[in-house]
């Protein structure tokens with residue numbers, strides 16, 4: 085969460101490692117996102133102009149993320165998104181995206197104007213980041229907060245508390261961000277769709293049919 089000496093050194097190494105470095109803070113997505121669309125500037129921004137040489141942009145945890153990640157930046161004003169809620173608490177990108185080594189690697193060869201990610205592919209926002217001390221470290225409180233939530237009711241009428249799910253192997257891949265996606269409006273009613281990606285018969289019980 086905090087800027088460590090190590091991270092600064094890592095950042096410096098990345099800078100040395102990449103060729104053709106220039107000062108970040110330029111506006112790499114000027115072309116290709118002029119329509120203000122929310123498709124993360126993917127359209128047409130993946131290529132540089134034919135006669136402009138590709139420019140590798142230096143990355144460090146303190147670089148201005150907004151110059152490239154417009155979509156995620158604009159979600160900070162959406163208080164129905166996790167990022168927006170946390171912004172009001174004074175948290176920034178790197179507080180949630182705390183895998184600095186992973187991010188340094190992801191950005192190693194990033195070029196100005198390159199299309200940004202639509203999903204997290206190489207890094208994660210782990211449950212442990214959310215439940216770190218001083219953050220969401222009280223399980224009982226969280227379970228109590230959603231004790232009367234009825235959005236997770238299957239077609240048999242079985243209701244489950246989203247913060248108190250069975251801890252079997254089948255749920256190993258679930259994390260806070262499975263339901264609380266970072267940059268989208270959180271719609272509690274849609275959470276059950278996640279369940280049904282596995283509970284395909286729209287009942288939470290397993291082993292009753294096969």
Ligand code: HEC
Pocket residue numbers: 108112141143144145146147148149150151152153177178181187190191194195196197198199200201203204205206207208
């Ligand atoms: C110069 C443009 C640029 C800047 C500045 C930048 N990024 Fe990125 N970022 C990218 C691109 C391009 C990708 C996609 C790389 C890929 O898919 O190989 C990316 C990918 C990511 C991802 C997805 C990682 C994954 O798991 O796939 C995250 C998270 C991210 N950036 C966070 C940040 C944060 C936080 C900052 C500011 C500290 C930042 N970026 C600054 C261009 C940038």
Ligand code: HEC
Pocket residue numbers: 149150153155156157160166167170171175176177178179180181200201202203204209261262264265266267
């Ligand atoms: C509240 C924690 C939080 C904050 C603050 C936050 N993110 Fe995220 N971000 C997430 C989560 C969680 C995901 C994964 C969403 C998913 O799995 O669908 C994500 C996904 C992403 C992705 C992948 C594409 C996408 O939109 O899903 C990028 C890129 C990214 N974040 C960049 C940023 C940048 C840049 C900032 C600061 C402007 C930022 N994030 C602030 C939690 C956060």
Ligand code: HEC
Pocket residue numbers: 236244246249250251252253254255257258275276278279280281282283288289290291
């Ligand atoms: C990644 C797949 C996956 C997702 C997503 C998933 N489950 Fe499950 N769930 C399983 C599997 C597999 C089992 C069988 C037991 C085990 O291996 O954990 C299970 C077991 C259960 C059980 C216990 C069933 C029994 O027979 O006692 C309940 C209740 C349950 N899930 C509810 C949910 C709810 C509610 C959600 C959505 C928030 C959800 N699950 C999302 C895979 C999943």
Ligand code: HEC
Pocket residue numbers: 211214215220226229230233235246247258259260261262263264272275
């Ligand atoms: C299975 C989906 C799911 C998972 C996984 C999940 N949540 Fe939630 N969470 C919800 C839902 C649904 C609500 C909203 C309930 C409502 O609207 O009343 C919620 C509400 C919250 C709230 C607001 C509670 C309040 O006081 O109003 C917080 C904070 C929260 N979750 C944090 C977390 C954290 C931290 C994790 C991971 C440790 C997590 N959640 C995992 C579904 C989930």
Ligand code: HEC
Pocket residue numbers: 282283284285287289290291292293294
């Ligand atoms: C209400 C009954 C029912 C429940 C509960 C149920 N299934 Fe199924 N499942 C079926 C039926 C019926 C099929 C066969 C569908 C077909 O062949 O088109 C099937 C097929 C499957 C298949 C595909 C098998 C194959 O050979 O292609 C998988 C995987 C599967 N189920 C996983 C699960 C998991 C995991 C759970 C618990 C999370 C679960 N099912 C709960 C009824 C159920």
